[in-house]
Amino acid sequence: MNKSSHVLCKYCKKSYIPRPCDLDKHISTKKHKDAEQNDKQKLFSEFAAGKKVARAEILWSFFTIYRNLSFNLSEYAGFFLQSMFPDSNIASSISINRKKNKKNYRKCTFKNG
Ligand SMILES: [Zn+2]
DSSP states (O other), X not given: XXXXXXXXXXXXXXXXXXXXXXXXHHHTSHHHHHHHHXXXXXXXXXXXXXXXXXXXXXXXXXXXXXXXXXXXXXXXXXXXXXXXXXXXXXXXXXXXXXXXXXXXXXXXXXXXX
């Protein structure tokens, strides 16, 4: 049988011949269920971490706008946050700069105006 007649399970990376009985048998195995659960938890963790980073970046933008701080300050904020919190995954993922802060500012002012 050639390789194109095989399918690959995206969770446990196992290749098998796609017969209905094999599919049912495969998805009922502990290995497949554990791999599927781990994949979903990983996706959720990545999503949650991404939301925390976006929240931190938006809070920074609101802070600079509310306190009427220079957009140029944002060029250095990411560096300082990463230096102050070297163990933080959120701080290490923050990407703040003048251009992004200006973009957030426009979104805020146009939304309210
Ligand atoms: Zn599987």
